[in-house]
Amino acid sequence: MEETMTAAKNRIKTFKTIQSEVESTNRVALSVDCVIFGFDENKLKVLLIRSDLKQYQGQWSLLGDLVEPNEGLDEAAYRILKQRTGLNDLFLEQVHTFGEVERHPASRVVTVAYCSLINIQHHKLKILDNELHWHDIDSVSEMAFDHKEIFDTSYSQLQKRVREHPLGFSLLPNKFSLRELQNLYEAILNIKLDRRNFRKKFFAMDFLIDMDEVETDVPHRPGRLYRFDYAKYEKSTKKWNGIAF
């Protein structure tokens, strides 16, 4: 009993103790890497940049940067996106943190991956040289660092989340046809869907607002245009309580 109390006492730490622990050797560099998905020409794309590290010269990498000392993680992710794409009104979500000791060749760098979806047409890139490029999802192979693993994890998570939340609409124009919507889902999930059942499902959800407009410049019968009713979606509170694996 006495020993227990002594042990307990010894475990109590003051600021000073923590600070000295923290300021000793236990510090790592922290970065954020953004996996930015876009959609164009009926294909899902990811935005990559040429690696800025000599060792990986010529290879593609994610958009990343070190986190500033007085900057939160989300904040850092938004800053990096803004710096690279010029935009900040977008969906951004933490995916996973990668912290293998040897993942960065120059130093211990732990990185927090964030995932973002942007509409390529709305969000024209500020930098358009060959340093920054939209890649087809299925053409992504070798990448710098462990960025391929980060990309794979992010893509899997995107596929999972897009089935459960209305994320996809941020990749489309404000007004879109059901064909575009279906193409998007087919591209992200990499599956074929029955057109009639797809329509039925989305109409049944009742979150599509008919814009009473039709497509233009299509070489066939134009489809009606819709927008997603985010307000109505936010108010809806249906959650699934099933168990299935």
Add this chain to the structure above:
Amino acid sequence: MEETMTAAKNRIKTFKTIQSEVESTNRVALSVDCVIFGFDENKLKVLLIRSDLKQYQGQWSLLGDLVEPNEGLDEAAYRILKQRTGLNDLFLEQVHTFGEVERHPASRVVTVAYCSLINIQHHKLKILDNELHWHDIDSVSEMAFDHKEIFDTSYSQLQKRVREHPLGFSLLPNKFSLRELQNLYEAILNIKLDRRNFRKKFFAMDFLIDMDEVETDVPHRPGRLYRFDYAKYEKSTKKWNGIAF
């Protein structure tokens, strides 16, 4: 064009550049916090310890520690769990990383949350003084640091994951009755389930192996005992391709 190439050239960095960037000011302390869930007396529990920081004396906190310089994140999480509970044959998964600038009062500390499920009966704790304690899930309120937020996030994720993956079985004895299984799901999801439909669902999944044994020491008709067929589950490849939100 010439400017573009110059810009590109300037962006290429050697190890040395990176190292100097990293070794300057851009370093943070990194910790891992473990949210350890257990199940006992038909209640879901979480393992907490008294805060070791003077400012939070008396408050409960998660099991955490700084990540060592030559230690991966997963590795650190397993080490901490082993140190605190004496065990290592358990399920452990990264949940989320919390990096608000002011989340730790003494210094900038970014923490990676991990979530774990253990069978309280199988995994007796090594330390049993009042520093370490199993709390009922619904009695968790104020906690040190931002640990309440970390706990909430982990608990939500647990609820989500337990519906999609057979995690719950690690909280039960190897042989369990369907009543125990249902109690577990009801405790984790905090809902009531229809007993007959619950049985139907699990028998239909066909992952339960009938042990041809029955409960003992129950003051009523004993139920049959089952174990989960992990091998069969691993081989099964049904995945849901629905879209619903």
Add this chain to the structure above:
DNA sequence: GCAAAAGTGTTGGAAATACACCCATGT
């Protein structure tokens, strides 16, 4: 015999699937 939980089936509604034809438009 009584308390307590085990064990068991049916039915109706909702949602998912599979499937085929006519329509509107641009060329």
Add this chain to the structure above:
DNA sequence: ACATGGGTGTATTTCCAACACTTTTGC
């Protein structure tokens, strides 16, 4: 006129939700 995708309906099946009684065991 024809090529292209737009737009629609139905039958079938599968899954889920609701619901009540009999059986077994310990006490």
